[in-house]
Amino acid sequence: MSFDALLFLSFGGPEGPEEVRPFLENVTRGRGVPEQRLDAVAEHYHHFGGVSPINRLNREIMAALETELSTRGRHLPIYFGNRNWHPLVEDTVARMADDGIGRALVFATSAWGGYSGCKQYHEDIARAREAVGDRAPELVKLRQFYDHPLFVQANADAVGRAYARLDPAVRDQARLVFTAHSVPLSADEQPGADGQPHWYSRQVAEAARLVAHDADVGTYDVVWQSRSGPPSVPWLEPDICDHLGELHAKDVGAVVVSPIGFVSDHLEVVWDLDNEAEEKAAELGLGFARAATAGTDPRFTRMIADLVDEHLESQPARKLSTLPSAGCTTNGAPCAPGCC
Numbered sequence: 249m250s251f252d253a254l255l256f257l258s259f260g261g262p263e264g265p266e267e268v269r270p271f272l273e274n275v276t277r278g279r280g281v282p283e284q285r286l287d288a289v290a291e292h293y294h295h296f297g298g299v300s301p302i303n304r305l306n307r308e309i310m311a312a313l314e315t316e317l318s319t320r321g322r323h324l325p326i327y328f329g330n331r332n333w334h335p336l337v338e339d340t341v342a343r344m345a346d347d348g349i350g351r352a353l354v355f356a357t358s359a360w361g362g363y364s365g366c367k368q369y370h371e372d373i374a375r376a377r378e379a380v381g382d383r384a385p386e387l388v389k390l391r392q393f394y395d396h397p398l399f400v401q402a403n404a405d406a407v408g409r410a411y412a413r414l415d416p417a418v419r420d421q422a423r424l425v426f427t428a429h430s431v432p433l434s435a436d437e438q439p440g441a442d443g444q445p446h447w448y449s450r451q452v453a454e455a456a457r458l459v460a461h462d463a464d465v466g467t468y469d470v471v472w473q474s475r476s477g478p479p480s481v482p483w484l485e486p487d488i489c490d491h492l493g494e495l496h497a498k499d500v501g502a503v504v505v506s507p508i509g510f511v512s513d514h515l516e517v518v519w520d521l522d523n524e525a526e527e528k529a530a531e532l533g534l535g536f537a538r539a540a541t542a543g544t545d546p547r548f549t550r551m552i553a554d555l556v557d558e559h560l561e562s563q564p565a566r567k568l569s570t571l572p573s574a575g576c577t578t579n580g581a582p583c584a585p586g587c588c
Contacts, residue, residue, distance in 0.1 A: 249351075249422060251352055251388075252324070252325075252349045252351055252352060252385070253324055253325045253326070253327055253349045254313075254317075254326045254327070254352060254354070254355060255326075255329055255337075255340065255344070255351040255352050255356065255387060256306065256309075256327065256328050257337060257356045257369055257373070257389075258302065258303075258306050258329075259331055259332055259357065260274075260302070260303070260330030260336075260474075261300025261301075261302040261333055262333060263334075264305055265293075265294060265297065268290050268293045268294065269286070273286070275278070275476075276476065279478075280371065280477075280478050281476060281477065282478060284292070285501070287477070289476070291435045292515060292519045293468060293515060294560070295321055295523075296515065296518070297530060300515045301372070301513060301518065301551050302515065304329075305513065306357065306512070309548070310328060314547070314587050315510045316549045316552075316553045316554055319557065320557065322556065322557075322560075324353075324556070325347075325349075327340050327343065327352070328340060331368070333460060334503060336382070337372050337375075337376045338375065338379040341376040341379070341380050342380050344539055345380050346383055351386045352385050352387055353389075353559060354373060354387050354388060354391055355390050355555065356369040356389060356390075357512075358392075359451075359509075360392060360452065361440055361441070361451055362447055362451075363431075363435065364429075364436070366392060369389060373387045373389065390492065390559060391558075391565065391573070392509030393551060393555060394454070394455045394569070394572070395455060395569035396566055396567060396568075397566055397567075398547040398548065398566075399455075400455070400459055400462055401547055402542040402545035402548050403455075403508055404463040405461035405463075405545070406539040406541070406542070406545070407429075407459060407460075407465065407504060408463055409539070410504045410505075410506070410537040410538060410540075411504055411537065413537045414502050414504070414537050415535055418501040418535040419502065419533075422535065422537075423467070423468070423500045424463075424504050425469045425470075425471055425495075425503050425504065425506070426452070426455075426459070426460075426468060426469055426470045427473045427488050427506070428452045428473070428507075428508055429472070429474050429509050430472035430485070430487070431483060431484055432482065432483050434481075434482075435448070436448050436449050436484060441571070441572045449470075449484060449570065452470060452508065452509060452570055453470050455569075456468060456470050457583075460483045470492065471487065471488050471491045472484045472486065473487060473488045474517075474520050475487070481482030488525050489525055489528045492528050492532060493532065495534065496532040497531070501534065502534055502535025502536065502537075503520055503529060503535070503536055504538075505525060505536070505537070505538045506538075506539040507521060507538070507539070507541055511541060512541050512543035513541050526538065532551070
């Protein structure tokens with residue numbers, strides 16, 4: 249089965265101060281997020297000139313991926329579309345149709361199952377195809393990759409480099425802490441591919457286990473960050489900053505924080521971890537080192553190319569996890585029953 253292109257599908261982010269508030273309104277529409285919370289998050293973006301790094305980082309990954317695919321003899325043009333901000337996926341799919349693209353693979357910048365990490369990307373695809381109409385290309389989403397060996401290796405090596413940056417006086421006392429984006433408990437309680445609940449948080453826990461093992465770290469924690477919903481709605485806890493206080497109370501001397509839940513150093517990483525968490529650690533007197541995200545590692549690009557090869561050549565999935573695989577459907581249709 250042949251494909252004409254690859255759609256690189258992501259979350260989106262503002263690229264100027266005037267775009268911050270409209271972007272945040274797109275992200276939170278219908279979720280009941282208080283205005284004061286939007287104001288607070290907007291200030292995080294304005295701290296960086298109103299520009300999120302996410303689009304730039306995605307374009308860098310896309311450029312590296314184009315080269316990697318070319319070296320494998322796969323000359324697939326790569327199109328860029330976002331859920332929440334320009335280039336919006338609807339506009340991108342329309343351009344693909346104008347260019348005569350009939351069938352394309354889709355790489356979504358989320359390693360995870362669950363609603364926002366997987367199913368919502370299927371909804372994005374379906375919405376874009378509906379907006380374009382009958383001439384819209386067929387779009388086939390590539391699978392989740394949280395347990396792909398190259399993803400695990402890239403994160404594990406980043407953890408090792410973070411440990412090496414710590415003061416030797418506290419390095420042996422350092423606790424490894426993995427973070428991922430918090431979600432409402434009600435979303436995480438939905439059944440996954442094995443019919444059991446907590447599919448997203450179990451995948452995060454499994455990826456953390458794999459990375460810690462590869463990094464030769466025996467003891468670690470999994471915590472959460474970046475919650476954005478109304479205070480009345482319970483989300484996954486503990487929050488990273490609260491957890492730092494708990495570690496300090498247990499006389500832990502330093503932390504290495506690995507943002508396992510994120511592909512690249514976009515704003516929720518550079519603000520929530522490099523600002524808030526690092527400042528909290530300094531206040532508590534904890535040594536602090538934040539591991540890099542996987543997206544800048546060449547193995548991440550090779551992983552995406554592997555996913556393309558896997559799909560086009562019907563190769564077995566390269567996965568390290570004992571969790572069951574979740575299937576992805578074509579044409580942006582909702583996830584199959586028991587998927588995520």
